[in-house]
Amino acid sequence: MYFSMLITPKFGDIDGLGHVNNTVMPGWFEQARNLIYRCFNPEFNFSNWNLILARFEVDFLKQLYFNQDVEIRTYISRIGNSSLEVYQEAWQNEQRCTKGKTVLVHFDFKEQKAIPIPAEIRSTLENYLFQPLEVKVE
Amino acid sequence: MYFSMLITPKFGDIDGLGHVNNTVMPGWFEQARNLIYRCFNPEFNFSNWNLILARFEVDFLKQLYFNQDVEIRTYISRIGNSSLEVYQEAWQNEQRCTKGKTVLVHFDFKEQKAIPIPAEIRSTLENYLFQPLEVKVE
Amino acid sequence: MYFSMLITPKFGDIDGLGHVNNTVMPGWFEQARNLIYRCFNPEFNFSNWNLILARFEVDFLKQLYFNQDVEIRTYISRIGNSSLEVYQEAWQNEQRCTKGKTVLVHFDFKEQKAIPIPAEIRSTLENYLFQPLEVKVE
Amino acid sequence: MYFSMLITPKFGDIDGLGHVNNTVMPGWFEQARNLIYRCFNPEFNFSNWNLILARFEVDFLKQLYFNQDVEIRTYISRIGNSSLEVYQEAWQNEQRCTKGKTVLVHFDFKEQKAIPIPAEIRSTLENYLFQPLEVKVE
Numbered sequence: 001m002y003f004s005m006l007i008t009p010k011f012g013d014i015d016g017l018g019h020v021n022n023t024v025m026p027g028w029f030e031q032a033r034n035l036i037y038r039c040f041n042p043e044f045n046f047s048n049w050n051l052i053l054a055r056f057e058v059d060f061l062k063q064l065y066f067n068q069d070v071e072i073r074t075y076i077s078r079i080g081n082s083s084l085e086v087y088q089e090a091w092q093n094e095q096r097c098t099k100g101k102t103v104l105v106h107f108d109f110k111e112q113k114a115i116p117i118p119a120e121i122r123s124t125l126e127n128y129l130f131q132p133l134e135v136k137v138e
Numbered sequence: 139m140y141f142s143m144l145i146t147p148k149f150g151d152i153d154g155l156g157h158v159n160n161t162v163m164p165g166w167f168e169q170a171r172n173l174i175y176r177c178f179n180p181e182f183n184f185s186n187w188n189l190i191l192a193r194f195e196v197d198f199l200k201q202l203y204f205n206q207d208v209e210i211r212t213y214i215s216r217i218g219n220s221s222l223e224v225y226q227e228a229w230q231n232e233q234r235c236t237k238g239k240t241v242l243v244h245f246d247f248k249e250q251k252a253i254p255i256p257a258e259i260r261s262t263l264e265n266y267l268f269q270p271l272e273v274k275v276e
Numbered sequence: 277m278y279f280s281m282l283i284t285p286k287f288g289d290i291d292g293l294g295h296v297n298n299t300v301m302p303g304w305f306e307q308a309r310n311l312i313y314r315c316f317n318p319e320f321n322f323s324n325w326n327l328i329l330a331r332f333e334v335d336f337l338k339q340l341y342f343n344q345d346v347e348i349r350t351y352i353s354r355i356g357n358s359s360l361e362v363y364q365e366a367w368q369n370e371q372r373c374t375k376g377k378t379v380l381v382h383f384d385f386k387e388q389k390a391i392p393i394p395a396e397i398r399s400t401l402e403n404y405l406f407q408p409l410e411v412k413v414e
Numbered sequence: 415m416y417f418s419m420l421i422t423p424k425f426g427d428i429d430g431l432g433h434v435n436n437t438v439m440p441g442w443f444e445q446a447r448n449l450i451y452r453c454f455n456p457e458f459n460f461s462n463w464n465l466i467l468a469r470f471e472v473d474f475l476k477q478l479y480f481n482q483d484v485e486i487r488t489y490i491s492r493i494g495n496s497s498l499e500v501y502q503e504a505w506q507n508e509q510r511c512t513k514g515k516t517v518l519v520h521f522d523f524k525e526q527k528a529i530p531i532p533a534e535i536r537s538t539l540e541n542y543l544f545q546p547l548e549v550k551v552e
Contacts, residue, residue: 006144009376010169012297016460017523018184022467023440030437031148044205046156046430053436057471066292067182109431127347150435154322154480160329161306164299164476184292191298195333204430242308247293281422286445294460307424320481323431343458 001128003035003074007113009066020064026056029088032072036086039124040106052107058100064092075130079122082106082114139266141173141212158202164194167226167238170210174224177243177262191246196238201206202230213268216259222243222254279311279350285342290384292344304330305364305376308348312362315400316382327334330381334376340368351406355398377386415542417449417488422499423480434478443502450500453538454520466521471517472514478506489544493536496520496528511548
């Protein structure tokens with residue numbers, strides 16, 4: 001099971017080579033992670049925010065174009081004690097065009113330290129656990 | 139009648155004051171103008187592209203927040219011989235939060251000159267003509 | 277006298293037509309307004325921030341390209357009681373390619389109301405007052 | 415030896431947590447890679463462009479703030495037959511705040527295939543070869 005979000009490319013997302021520019025992708029993946037952020041912060045309130053982003057990586061497999069919506073598929077690829085890894089793919093025209101991983105840490109901003117992921121959230125996230133064959137979890 | 143598009147704010151669209159940053163709005167309006175670009179370029183093909191953007195302006199009326207989708211309403215506020223003015227609003231939580239106008243010109247890139255808007259496209263655009271009371275067309 | 281800032285276009289700033297995309301410009305103008313924000317907020321501290329942006333407009337006069345730095349020239353075009361209008365131009369290859377105006381309001385976020393611009397800041401801003409002939413101040 | 419570029423954060427680069435948003439970083443790194451793009455495309459001409467981006471990754475080590483310029487340091491961390499890996503760091507206030515790697519491929523767009531990096535370009539790139547101790551080249 002995965003979270004799905006449809007994104008409409010903007011004219012300015014396309015670069016001089018006629019494809020979606022690579023720097024656009026982290027924003028699209030961030031937008032689709034709203035669905036995960038919502039699990040941790042149901043009210044999307046910045047003053048209680050409890051996640052930090054430690055790392056991301058993106059592989060560009062095929063070009064993305066202006067003329068069709070893009071589906072972002074968001075999975076959980078690993079749940080640690082206080083961190084989780086999100087695995088995402090961008091699909092257009094029935095092809096997987098990019099894939100990426102993002103490491104998030106459940107974080108107490110007042111104490112400035114990582115804190116365990118609560119059992120209830122963990123249990124929700126587990127519904128979206130999926131291990132694509134080609135993804136090696138470090 | 140207006141074109142409507144729903145947009146999901148991204149985490150990074152919010153700035154240090156806790157609201158959608160002003161520089162985000164031209165991108166959202168551009169995204170919603172896809173519906174107009176499609177009238178002029180049904181295949182969204184850059185090599186035949188026939189529109190240039192001459193000017194835009196945005197008024198920020200109320201703050202936009204992270205926690206709700208935003209509806210962009212797109213109207214045609216004026217159709218000239220070769221140019222048109224697009225009027226757009228961003229709505230969130232039943233409030234109109236920003237409004238903006240954009241001037242587009244139907245343009246022949248090979249000849250590098252403005253060209254008249256064809257009757258067929260004009261007739262489609264007229265369906266979306268709307269003159270909000272507070273908008274003064276120059 | 278004007279504030280000057282040099283900006284290096286990024287690959288992704290260029291759109292499918294081979295020019296700097298129009299949505300890039302408000303960000304470049306915002307970046308150059310740092311020099312004005314500094315007059316109001318010498319320490320750039322968000323918790324005491326005292327400016328809101330009410331409106332901007334941009335006119336696209338000539339295309340901007342990838343292969344050269346762009347100079348942003350920032351003037352003050354009007355100083356009101358609590359608001360000011362910033363006039364900016366983007367120059368590349370000795371040509372003025374875009375011009376824009378932005379209305380900022382000196383604002384008390386706690387009281388949620390506009391407050392007068394202090395005499396000291398006003399006096400600094402006046403050094404950058406300039407009225408380009410073609411700019412009509414409303 | 416490394417390429418160095420200074421970048422001024424924009425107001426809107428800062429997100430609701432008061433730090434530079436993670437999605438900003440690929441754009442800053444892209445901007446600093448202009449210095450490498452110039453080695454391959456001295457005239458920055460899109461119609462002859464000869465590089466594609468296959469992958470990037472970014473690690474967020476410390477927060478970046480609004481109130482100071484950021485130095486991007488760009489090294490070459492690996493030169494293959496047709497590809498190269500660029501290693502970059504973002505420094506602010508004498509601290510290394512992010513690091514990232516990007517894989518570029520020298521590419522013939524007409525033939526749609528990777529092509530060897532010419533000896534002359536390779537020799538220039540070698541001047542910027544640096545292997546930070548903590549970077550493991552796969």
